[in-house]
Amino acid sequence: MSLSKDSRIGRSAILLVLSDDKSEELEKIKQLDWKCCTGKVGSMEAHKVVAAIETAAKKNEIVETGLYRESHALYHAIIESLHGVTRGQVQLGSMLRTVGLSFAIVRGTPYENKNEGEWIAVSLYGTIGAPVKGAEHETIGLGVNHI
Amino acid sequence: MSLSKDSRIGRSAILLVLSDDKSEELEKIKQLDWKCCTGKVGSMEAHKVVAAIETAAKKNEIVETGLYRESHALYHAIIESLHGVTRGQVQLGSMLRTVGLSFAIVRGTPYENKNEGEWIAVSLYGTIGAPVKGAEHETIGLGVNHI
Amino acid sequence: MSLSKDSRIGRSAILLVLSDDKSEELEKIKQLDWKCCTGKVGSMEAHKVVAAIETAAKKNEIVETGLYRESHALYHAIIESLHGVTRGQVQLGSMLRTVGLSFAIVRGTPYENKNEGEWIAVSLYGTIGAPVKGAEHETIGLGVNHI
């Protein structure tokens, strides 16, 4: 039932989002036969962050378009990741702040027991702050869900 | 006023907490003439996580013992980091869940403009789940504050 | 001081909102000499859900228009009910989700002791999900307040 040390899906998603050169992490994910994608989104509206990640996940076939079960798993992983980014209220522009984020989505099998099946991890890294250039600090988030 | 690419304090704190071999990150932090420390804490009580990080910060002279200003900055960075870990309610045992976490604290000057002064970053990485071995998934958090 | 078994106002409001044929519940409420109304609202904006319920309550004379005391009691019952529907953040479109809800409002005297006076219950039942047909699951909420 344990998390396998070599297949920590959350750690993988964070290292992927943090890497300037993503080739090493991408290679590891490929070796594990997992799926992933990365992208960027900047917005004052939280729903645009959600939409950008959902679109990337569908376009890159990380989740199956039209299968609600998978969208539901992804949605909750995104919102959990946004909790780390926003730290209290999942709000951006309505609290006069904006984000510039990179994201990574990884889908794989982090547990040794094969019956644990597939899980999805959504990581976010970037800046949050006032809508003024430079008036911002770093922020991170991670959501993990069974899929 | 911008964040300097080579001195992203949040990224540094996360890479430090994620690294199996911490020497590379520690060397970078040393080169920047910043302070840092790392540690581990496992608990079903959030206040023990807060206490473990505060104790490490004081013992390693990241913050000045007896100066409330610095404790206050650290405290809010810890709580913000716990928001990422807990994703909604900053509660552990009272919601029947437990954490096993590594933490890193970095204090430094992430902005090009020297007047922006010192900031502190607290990163958390580990697992969260039921009080049953293996019934857990990964979690991360980051709090950044001016000090 | 006890809740009377035959006059559980919250249970009544939920059964009313869940019933396909509302005549049985309406008859019980009429027998108790209580007031009630039902309605529907679908929206990506939480304030439209609040407004639809407030309008129905005033139009059906469940609360007295122009008496803030009663609007205040109703408002908090609505927001508490929305907590059950949204489970964490009272936000819809700003988190890229939408609701299709039925609601019921019941005003009555649920306690045996007549001095406990009137109370109001607001129940919500329907679906919450992505703004895509079918990508949704059920949700419920109940708010109860003294009036």
Next chain:
Amino acid sequence: MSLSKDSRIGRSAILLVLSDDKSEELEKIKQLDWKCCTGKVGSMEAHKVVAAIETAAKKNEIVETGLYRESHALYHAIIESLHGVTRGQVQLGSMLRTVGLSFAIVRGTPYENKNEGEWIAVSLYGTIGAPVKGAEHETIGLGVNHI
């Protein structure tokens, strides 16, 4: 992809928890070849509510003991249901309030599309209030998750 009208799992879980005579609802659930169980729990500690529901779910084989994937789905459904009950802070005794709750857990296939697979619904109904007999009002909650 739609929710089938005759197999609304959340509605089923609520009606089950509200029924004085549960035989009709139990028969419907049996006809659908779904699994369910019910129980009661009263406590000032939220973690005891969580534990009581988890124990009932395992004992009645609604979820597979030792499979984290299933416990994880159940846990989030419970916590979402508790949001409806607590309406703001998932806290009981620490805010000087107590609950007396009935619960129902239903596991089944609410969507017409068979690929949507199994889902789990946790409903809670009872009273919340001061730790003084009678100083309480009704409360409800529902959590729905894919499993």
Next chain:
Amino acid sequence: MSLSKDSRIGRSAILLVLSDDKSEELEKIKQLDWKCCTGKVGSMEAHKVVAAIETAAKKNEIVETGLYRESHALYHAIIESLHGVTRGQVQLGSMLRTVGLSFAIVRGTPYENKNEGEWIAVSLYGTIGAPVKGAEHETIGLGVNHI
């Protein structure tokens, strides 16, 4: 329907809690024929703050003991006031912080329209911080409810 300038109940409750010499505020409240009381409570447990205020309210006959309707109004005013004190999570010791608070409870008729009836205001003022002498800053809260 307006708030009468001379009978702002919330302002009155705050000035009462802030005053070193309370005689002027007490005189105003007496002139209005309202009820009030004040007290102090220090604790790491939020439920003890709630209990201290409830006890004072009953002992000083601000609310009627044994009438749930009044306890319910008071309870929500207390919790709302604690939101101002805790600013995010209504938790003290579980987040390793403690409070030393003065409180005031005022019951009266703040609206010009007599039909608006009685309202209750609970104000809190004091310090919040680490369980270390001096490592604390000021905090305030106000809850207002119809009764």
Next chain:
Amino acid sequence: MSLSKDSRIGRSAILLVLSDDKSEELEKIKQLDWKCCTGKVGSMEAHKVVAAIETAAKKNEIVETGLYRESHALYHAIIESLHGVTRGQVQLGSMLRTVGLSFAIVRGTPYENKNEGEWIAVSLYGTIGAPVKGAEHETIGLGVNHI
């Protein structure tokens, strides 16, 4: 390390916002050689409240324009103050409510130990309620941060 009785910055900010005649409080603040300003803002949008306070703070040179460190301290003090005003969700129009607020910002040195340096307090007082004249009650908030 103690808060000095004559220089309680939060109390000062609240009395300033509550005073009809602000000259006495302004004189005390001047004597302490502290900085302060006051203003008013009414809105259904929380971000406009934040913006009004930030603008006043910069225009009156309470914080240094262009120094993120100071804006960051001010921002968190404002958001904490808004927690007291909104009591649960930092939302206004999206929950169909509006505010009419006075605010005060005070920057000074509340601790006896000079090393504790400068702190900033943001107080809010006014009304919150439905977007209907008179359908509102009083509300208050206070945020305190090191700067």
